[in-house]
Amino acid sequence: MKTTVLNNNPELRVPLAGLLGWLLPGAGHLFIGERTRGIIFMATLAVTFWAGIAIGGVKNTINPQERQLWFLGQICAGSHALGAMLWSRQIDRPADDDPNHTQIIAYGRAEEVSVVYTAICGMLNVLIILDVLVRAERKPATAERGPPNRGRKAST
């Protein structure tokens, strides 16, 4: 019921769709009724972001202290980046002379690929947020129910 009230108010619908789209990529589209698009965005960005994390490891991929500009791109992926950052802080950085150092910290190609994957995910979410803002402004909340049947006689 609350969702319908929010969805019918264009002044709330547009910013809320954008905010939801940032928090969870694809959620803004689900909120305005674009279910298929929302699910496609949600699945694509989640798989790509966490594939990037799997390549480079969570500790070194999301590193706001050492890679501020890359982190600006990554944080646009919303809850994925926030979750990865919180998880990354829970893991202690091993000392440079620790034999397990490379078990946690990626260097070289793996580091580059993982950072690029996650930052591009963030950039793609910016595109998705812009798309959902346009759709939320343009599309009435009831559009997915089909065209209105006013003035038409039921065929017998």
Add this chain to the structure above:
Amino acid sequence: MIDLHLLATILIQPVTLGRWQQMLLLLPLCLAVSIVYKTTKCANVRDIPVAAIVSWITIVIGMYAVGGVLLLIYHWSV
């Protein structure tokens, strides 16, 4: 049932990549970009798969062509 310990290990430990593996990892990234881009562009949801695949192939060929040209320029200049 998902093994959470195994999942955490996969996400914590980095992998070692060779040059060819790095180049191959361009493919899924380009696929993700083309899927998202075509999902925003296509008016009809049913058109998305074909449009995304065409876009993916175009991006991959374009990227490898640019990479090949830059590699040739690098080798000639050094």
